[in-house]
Amino acid sequence: MACPSPPTPSPPDPWLARCAPTAGPGPGRKILDLACGAGRNALWLARQGHRVVGVDESLERIHTAREGARQQSVEVEFIVWQVAAGSVPSGPWDGICVCHFLDRTLFPELERALAPGGWLVYKTHLAHSLRAPRSRPRNQSYLLRPGELLAAFPTLAPLDYREWAGDGLAWAGLLARRAATPRRPPPGSSPG
Numbered sequence: 001m002a003c004p005s006p007p008t009p010s011p012p013d014p015w016l017a018r019c020a021p022t023a024g025p026g027p028g029r030k031i032l033d034l035a036c037g038a039g040r041n042a043l044w045l046a047r048q049g050h051r052v053v054g055v056d057e058s059l060e061r062i063h064t065a066r067e068g069a070r071q072q073s074v075e076v077e078f079i080v081w082q083v084a085a086g087s088v089p090s091g092p093w094d095g096i097c098v099c100h101f102l103d104r105t106l107f108p109e110l111e112r113a114l115a116p117g118g119w120l121v122y123k124t125h126l127a128h129s130l131r132a133p134r135s136r137p138r139n140q141s142y143l144l145r146p147g148e149l150l151a152a153f154p155t156l157a158p159l160d161y162r163e164w165a166g167d168g169l170a171w172a173g174l175l176a177r178r179a180a181t182p183r184r185p186p187p188g189s190s191p192g
Contacts, residue, residue, distance in 0.1 A: 009040075009043060009044065009047065009068075009072055010038075010040040010043070010044075010068075011040070011044070012040060012041045012044035012045070013040070013041055013099045013100075013123060015099070015121065015123040015162075015171070015173040016041050016044070016045075016097055016099060016121050016123070017044075018160075019119075019121045019159075019160060019173075019175040020045075020048065020121075022159055022160065022175060023095060023119040023121065023159075023175065023177075027048060027049025027050060028049060028050065028051065029050050029051070029094035029095055030050070030051050030053075030091075030092075030093055030094045030095075030115075031045050031050045031051065031052045031053070031093065031094060031095040031096070031097065032052075032053050032054075032055070032088070032089060032091070032093045032095070032096045032097070032113070033045065033052060033053070033054040033055070033097045033098075034055060034083060034088065034096060034097070034098045034101065034106075034110075035055070035056055035057075035083050035098060035099075035100070035101035036054030036055060036056045036061075036062075036065060036078070037056055037058075037061050037065070037100070038061050038064040038065050038068065039054050039061075039064070039065025039066075039068050039069065039076065039078060040068075041054075041097050041099055042054035042065065042076045042078070042097075043065070043068055043069060043072060043074050043076060045095075045097065046069075046074045046075060046076045047072075047074055050094075050095070052076045052077070053076070053077045053078075053079065053089065054076055054077070054078045054079070055078075055079045055080075055081035055083060055089055056078075056080065056081065056083065057080065057081060057082050057083050057084060058080075059080050062078045062079070062080050065078045066078050083101070083103070083106075084103055086103075086105050086106065086109075087109065088106060088109040088110055088113045089113075090113065091112075091113035091114065091115060091118075092113065092114060092115035092116075092118065093113050093114055093115060093118055094114075094115050094117075094118050094119075095114075095118055095119045095120070095121070096110055096113065096114060096118070096119075096120050096121070097121045097122075098110070098120075098121070098122045098123070098124070099121075099122075099123045099124070100123070100124055100125070101124060102124045102125070102142050102143075102144065104152070107152045107153060110153070111153050111154075111155050111156060111178070114156070114178040115178070116178060116179065116180050116181060117177065117178060117179075117180040118177065118178045119159075119175065119176065119177045119178075120153065120156060120174065120175070120176045120177075120178075121173075121174070121175050122149060122173070122174045122176075123171055123172070123173040123174075124142075124144060124149070124171070124172065125142060125143050125144065125169070125170065125171065125172075126143060126144045126145075126146065126163055126165070126170040126171050126172040127140065127143040127144065127145055127146070127170070128146070128163070128165045128170030144172045146163060146172075147163075148172070149161070149172040149173075149174045150172075150174060152174075153174070153176055155178065155179075156176035156177060156178055157176060157177050157178075157179065158174060158175070158176045159175045159176060159177055160173070160174070160175040161173070161174050161175070
């Protein structure tokens with residue numbers, strides 16, 4: 001009797017897969033997957049050789065993510081975390097991935113949690129005229145306004161930004177990086 005083969009891993013979000021090669025140096029980076037859901041992006045990042053922590057407020061989704069990691073023999077630390085409570089797990093993180101989640105109060109914390117040279121990959125729903133009226137989320141507070149995501153992280157340098165719509169949905173995606181070294185005031189200038 002043959003042993004069952006492990007399940008085929010779910011592909012990552014296409015925006016993450018698109019941005020990952022541009023995001024920075026190779027494996028071994030400490031990555032946070034915020035609001036990780038069932039863990040498909042965290043598992044994919046771990047298969048790329050990164051040290052990944054996935055957090056989500058749903059115990060059921062974290063259980064599913066842990067089971068996926070076990071079945072795929074992938075090491076990821078999955079933690080139940082009240083993401084919407086206004087806190088990001090303390091870093092510094094070499095990378096942060098956020099897909100299909102929006103809490104504007106976390107934007108400054110995400111910036112502060114990045115290590116120098118760290119990257120942010122963010123993709124979520126966009127208010128757009130091509131969105132189908134019944135598409136989810138319906139609550140306007142969970143939809144970005146055009147251009148909002150690009151302006152949301154003023155201390156990060158955007159490397160890629162897109163807004164697109166199709167199949168009744170609309171998205172905004174950002175890849176941004178924190179400066180590798182802190183900016184210093186020019187010689188002779190006085191602080192603040």
